[in-house]
Amino acid sequence: MVKRAHGADEDHETAKVLPSDILDWLLPGHALKADIFETKGWQGYKQSARIFAPGLADPVGIMARDGNADTICVSITGSGMFAVDLRRARLALEHYGARITRIDAAFDDLDGEFVALDLLRYDAVCGMFDGGNRPSSRSFVDDLGTGAGSALYVGRKGDKQLNAYEKGKQQGDRFSPWVRVEVRLWSKNRLLPLEMLDSPLGAILGAYPHLRQYLPEASPTRARTMRRQVEARAEDMTDWLRSAAGKSLGALRAAAKQAGATDSEVLDLLTRDGMPSRFVGIPEEVAIYRTAEFLQGAIQ
Missing domain, CATH: 3.30.160 (Double Stranded RNA Binding Domain)
Incomplete structure (x- = not known):
């Protein structure tokens, strides 16, 4: 939470500041993106903006202003912290007199x-x-x-x-x-x-x-923790597919073989774009890479 500027001129200038500017000031070196401020209240503030991280479709945080004694609040979930340089952030937050709530x-x-x-x-x-x-x-x-x-x-x-x-x-x-x-x-x-x-x-x-x-x-490093997360979710996903659709997939595979089609062609017929909800909070490229590692180990 950071104290906002006071006075009519300062308030007018502050109103022009974009959430992306505030992120740059408070979290130098970050890889986050933010929407513009909208008149959506949050935790006692009148305006708020969503914050996003690379590779994630869902917001990983929120920024809010216009309320709570003229402060600006930035809240980031654990899934978005990989996009923040915490050491540089601490130095910047000290400079601006921010405090952790x-x-x-x-x-x-x-x-x-x-x-x-x-x-x-x-x-x-x-x-x-x-x-x-x-x-x-x-x-x-x-x-x-x-x-x-x-x-x-x-x-x-x-x-x-x-x-x-x-x-x-x-x-x-x-x-x-x-x-x-x-x-x-x-x-x-x-x-x-x-x-x-x-x-x-x-x-x-x-x-x-x-x-x-x-x-x-x-x-443990974040990379090792995320790897274990993907492994657990990938195993759960394959178990669910085997239990819920294993027999159906087996029948389609046999029919495809008789029709002269390949397994890849059958998968193209059944799959659609996007990532399953079980991988929420994990960048798509990381989820795919680590799931590939899991499959290599499971197939061998």
């Missing part, structure tokens, strides 16, 4: 090497994530062996919340060991320093020091 930071234990959800659940019951003398609210969503993925919640929205869940299973791989530990922080009762942008893992450990005994000093 909410931040979500996550650690991905891709191979289940560091974090066991049942152990975190036990620690939560024992009060290891409580702050002060008052127990934190906590809940556990059990998938009861369905493979859909269980989840632990400690704390409350609007203040501070820990969410640990079986991310790989949530993505569709019912045997995945992938666990994500996510911390959501709001500025209502605390200062969120801009240095958090340099070290998301530091933000997690600062909010819940008990996690230091589980999490390593370094987080």
Whole structure:
């Protein structure tokens, strides 16, 4: 959130500024794009504009102005952060006197090497994530062996919340060991320093020091995390196709062979442009490339 200029002349000039200009000022080196401001209210602001990232059809954020004590708010989801240079952004945000009002930071234990959800659940019951003398609210969503993925919640929205869940299973791989530990922080009762942008893992450990005994000093790279996301969704997609349409595809393949047609010609008849919703939040070229890798391994 950034304070806007004051005065009649300044307000007139600010009204001419495009969302793309503001992104350039606050997030130098970014690869985002933004619509123009429209009179659509959002979170107490009168005008807003959608923000997009390369390769993604759906918005990854929103920018809003004209409200909330003459501030401008920029909100970007996790799926759009690959298009932001966080180090350069922090320096620019410091220059403009910006402040963070909410931040979500996550650690991905891709191979289940560091974090066991049942152990975190036990620690939560024992009060290891409580702050002060008052127990934190906590809940556990059990998938009861369905493979859909269980989840632990400690704390409350609007203040501070820990969410640990079986991310790989949530993505569709019912045997995945992938666990994500996510911390959501709001500025209502605390200062969120801009240095958090340099070290998301530091933000997690600062909010819940008990996690230091589980999490390593370094987080997996975004590329490795995205690769695991695509693998899980690609496996789920092939399982769904096999279950829902496997027999139909087999019959069409046999008929095509008798008609002298190839498998490729049958696929051309059945497919249409676009990406399935299961790949929302992943650039199309990344989804295709990583799915090709998955297919190579599955076919061999």
